[in-house]
Amino acid sequence: MLSGLKAQRQLALYVALGLSTGGGLLFSAPTACAETVTLGVGDDRSGDIIGSDTDNNTITIGAEGGGDHPVIGGNVAGASSANTSGNVVTINSIRAMTSGHGTIYGGIATGTASNNTITFKGGRAISLVGGMTSGTSGSAVGNIVTVTGGNLNHVWGGLAQKAGTGSATGNTVNINGGTFASGGTIVGGGGMNGVTGNMSNNTVTITGGALNNNNKIYAGDSRSLSSLSNGNIVNLGDAKTGSFSANLNGAEIWGTSYGRQVQKNDSDRIKGNTLNVNASGIQVEKVRNFEKINFNLTPTVTAGSTMLTMGTGTFDLGFGNSFDWKNFSLTGKENDTDKTKYGRIGNINLLSSSS
Numbered sequence: 001m002l003s004g005l006k007a008q009r010q011l012a013l014y015v016a017l018g019l020s021t022g023g024g025l026l027f028s029a030p031t032a033c034a035e036t037v038t039l040g041v042g043d044d045r046s047g048d049i050i051g052s053d054t055d056n057n058t059i060t061i062g063a064e065g066g067g068d069h070p071v072i073g074g075n076v077a078g079a080s081s082a083n084t085s086g087n088v089v090t091i092n093s094i095r096a097m098t099s100g101h102g103t104i105y106g107g108i109a110t111g112t113a114s115n116n117t118i119t120f121k122g123g124r125a126i127s128l129v130g131g132m133t134s135g136t137s138g139s140a141v142g143n144i145v146t147v148t149g150g151n152l153n154h155v156w157g158g159l160a161q162k163a164g165t166g167s168a169t170g171n172t173v174n175i176n177g178g179t180f181a182s183g184g185t186i187v188g189g190g191g192m193n194g195v196t197g198n199m200s201n202n203t204v205t206i207t208g209g210a211l212n213n214n215n216k217i218y219a220g221d222s223r224s225l226s227s228l229s230n231g232n233i234v235n236l237g238d239a240k241t242g243s244f245s246a247n248l249n250g251a252e253i254w255g256t257s258y259g260r261q262v263q264k265n266d267s268d269r270i271k272g273n274t275l276n277v278n279a280s281g282i283q284v285e286k287v288r289n290f291e292k293i294n295f296n297l298t299p300t301v302t303a304g305s306t307m308l309t310m311g312t313g314t315f316d317l318g319f320g321n322s323f324d325w326k327n328f329s330l331t332g333k334e335n336d337t338d339k340t341k342y343g344r345i346g347n348i349n350l351l352s353s354s355s
Contacts, residue, residue: 035052037049037060039059040070041063041066041093042069042070049061049072049075049077051077054081055084056086056087057078057087058089059078060090060092061092064093066122067122067123068093069093069123074096076104077107078116081108083112083113084107084108084113085112085115086116087117089106089119091104091118091119091120091125092121092123096124103129104125104128105131106118106143106144107131107132109131109133111138111139112133113131113141114140116143116144118145119148125150127156129155129158130158130171132159133168135164136165137165138162139160139168140159140169140171142158143157144157144171144172146176153180153184154185154187156190157173157188158171161191161193163195164194167191167200168191169198170201170202173187175205175211175246178209182214183216184215185218186218188203188218190222191221191224194223196227197227199229199256205234205235206236206237207237207238207245207246210246211246211248211251212249215250216252217253219255224258230255231271232274233273236276236277237278237298239276242299243300244278248283249311250285251284253287254287255290255291256270260288265327269289273291274290274291277307277350278296278298279307280300280306280307282309283311284311286310291327292327292329293329294331295328295350296332297331301348302348303346309352309353309354312353330350
């Protein structure tokens with residue numbers, strides 16, 4: 001069922017771009033334009049689904065338990081305009097896997113894309129992008145993507161797509177479930193195609209999901225050493241409850257990528273980059289480009305357990321670029337010795353390497 005539609009109308013602004021690592025975007029005249037769009041599991045569409053207004057559009061697709069339906073042949077976007085904010089896209093079920101398409105955007109702007117949200121609960125799509133700027137000096141700010149299920153290749157909270165000084169800052173990605181394809185990436189805020197702006201103050205939180213097939217997690221994905229992309233955070237497990245069911249075997253965790261060039265621990269390029277480990281039994285392939293690592297003794301951290309194990313990379317955390325041990329911290333330690341808290345007495349291993 002397709003409800004809440006205004007009269008069909010052409011968009012004056014077409015955006016043409018290609019994502020090098022996932023589904024591209026070539027918007028033609030939209031198949032559905034509205035402030036509120038609802039597509040049921042039987043509402044297949046061959047083209048794009050785009051909210052018509054600049055801000056605050058709501059798009060809901062599929063039904064929980066709806067599997068790979070409806071089939072969408074194009075892309076989905078909360079809005080596409082010069083500046084866009086406050087759009088909400090909820091995907092309960094979908095199949096958006098057409099080559100060159102298959103991307104779901106909270107909002108697309110040539111200027112600023114801000115405070116857009118995507119919730120992906122099930123189905124299949126190539127990529128999710130909370131907010132994207134296609135301008136040479138645009139910004140993606142404060143966008144949020146949450147994944148609780150389904151199958152995906154790539155996720156960006158914020159993305160600066162076009163060569164120039166664009167930036168992606170203050171974006172959030174929450175992965176609570178779902179399965180990611182081999183080599184798939186999760187990015188808090190990033191740039192591509194020669195973007196040199198800052199990718200700072202982004203947050204990625206992982207509590208569930210399967211990311212164990214050569215997957216990469218970048219809180220900030222700057223590919224330029226001329227940028228100052230710091231203050232990024234990765235949380236492994238829920239900070240309060242310690243809930244963690246993700247499979248991260250084989251995954252890499254980066255504070256900022258810098259084209260996968262490891263930075264010295266005291267470099268301003270990674271200043272404030274923090275990895276928070278909130279559970280035990282977490283296994284990853286490697287950890288890179290964090291200034292600080294904090295181990296948080298939540299209720300699920302048991303005596304005798306190991307919190308974080310790396311498959312490759314010694315305790316320098318980066319091919320000879322030594323990690324300053326004063327940048328390790330421990331929180332919740334009072335709960336480990338006080339029996340009125342979690343009742344734990346014994347040793348807890350914070351960090352281990354299996355290589």
